[in-house]
Amino acid sequence: MSNQNQLAMIKKDTVDVVAEKVKQFQEAGELHFPANYSPENAMKSAWLKLQEVKAKSGNTYVPVLEHCTKDSVANSLLNMVVQGLNPAKNQGYFIAYGKSLTFQRSYFGTMAVTKRVTGAKSIDAAVIYEGDDVDYEMVNGKIKNLSHKQQFGNINKEKITGAYCIIDFGEGETYTELMTMDEIRQAWSKSQMWGKDQTVERKGSTHDEFKQEMAKKTVINRACKRYINSSDDSSLVINHFNQTDEAVEEAQAQQEISENANSEYIDIEATEVDEPEQAPKQEQAQEEQLNVDQAMDQMEEKEPVTAGGPSF
Template sequence: MSNELANIAERRAYEMYQARGSELEAALPSHVNAERFKRNVINAFKENPKLARCDGMDVFYEIMGVAALGLYVDRHLGEAYLIVGKGDKPQARLGYRGLIKLAKQSGEIKSFTAGSVRENDSVEFERGSETFFRHKYDLFADRGDLRAYYAVVKFANGETDFETMTVEETHKIRDRSDGWRAFKADKIKSTPWATDEEEMAKKTVVRRLIKRLPQSPEMSQAFQIDDREYPSIAQSSPRHSDLRERLAKRREQPEQIEGFSHAQETMPQDIAEMQARASEPVEAEAVEVEEGDYCSADHEALCQIREELKQNVTPERMKELRETAAAFEDIKVKAAARKAFQDYAQKQAEAA
């Protein structure tokens, strides 16, 4: 029976990719291998056949959020994974390795590690002008019971920062998890805090350290995905700034952002020519995003972009729309906008 369920789940994964795979691939950053991402998603379905019972679009949107972050859906790799919650609702979860990967993408971090301390280990640390953290243990001796967890970051400029939490402190966070509460109440049969406590504890201390590091739109979105597990502490996570403030700042300090690199340059000549020759209004295929998954300001701007792309747009106006999209912080909305621009360009080419 278990093999049959796995086969059904695998078929559902292939069906989803056949219908929406191009959208997932469009959301992937350039450094992510699309074929490997696809294999990971299919394996995730096989390893968790319950995903086959979930609404297909719900699963798609959860995977889309992970794809836009540039993380692999692979429980063994530890970047991100999928779970099935109450009412067969799928949810993406991020591992501590995924959070570390996103933090290192800023270019300001040289190394980022997380670990656990046992009672027979040796730990030395100091804060101040000569901040350091050293963890030593005998690889061949009995290390004893778990006592604490830590995360250490070394910046490109040579500075160091770290965070520590005792087992008891991580348990206080665990006890505020909806999944853990449901597990203790026998409403669900499993939760990562029960099956992979050490990994979850490392993620907890990594999250606490990351809040002191330089933030990015990707990290903001990562916290939004992860905070669904901890609604009582979600308010302390990084949040979106006002879209108008971001757009104004971007125009003052223009920069290129992958997929929307038009703040300093004119529209590519081929697209401009296609627009000039197009005579029919263009219907851009919608990429639906559930309410509450994004910053409302970003969503309102996305809706406006979609409406304008239903008709011919001048190169000057297209440049403005791309600048607005480049200022989006919500990853799902940015991916949806990128898909809308791609569909517009493709249909303009077909109409030419």
């Protein structure tokens, strides 16, 4: 079978199936897209991206469309569309763990979903340095009225003490997440790029070179996820928001089990993954570049999107 015929069959079993399900959801009134989001265009962009993504098979790299299961390809596409995201806008990436393909939101994607679900007007983050004056109140266990005064001379990536994110809903309503640098490093330690016994950023790594941007990214992810999951909204978009992260964690765990299948002892601790967009070990170099892109590009991107729908 020619490569073109094989791709056509895979497309029929994945993209076309997802497109038909999306159509059914829309006709049933379960799925609503804003005027500026086209699921057809998003899936076209995704299909083009998928033809470029590789997965490791033994000592070689093969196309994920040939290597990964059709169900995982279809589910990753559905998770993307339900959340109203588009990989062409750097809102997420397709990454393979073994034979499972996953769609992993970038923090731009997480911000977009949060704005769509909550109606937030803006999501902003800032880094706190040694010598900065930070004051806030605790009201019913929530941070309120955060004040941050900073001297220009304090700005030094080696002297970061923490970061915060404020989600602004307008009319004076906000949600604030505050993290110490120790908490941020603990989140970073869940990344497969972080060594087993590593306690600080590896010299020259993304987390070291772009420490401020990576700290902001981490606190934004934490704020958006915690706020969404603290709501009583059981909408389909929120279900898929969480399913995306769960699928990544499960695929990572299965890959680790497979890699350690011949070991006498396997130690896998269930932990919250604060940074989902991390590649398997064999793709670290590629994913570090993606992280740089996410950290440095379009820091002021504010494009709310809409979507919803059940999974396979």
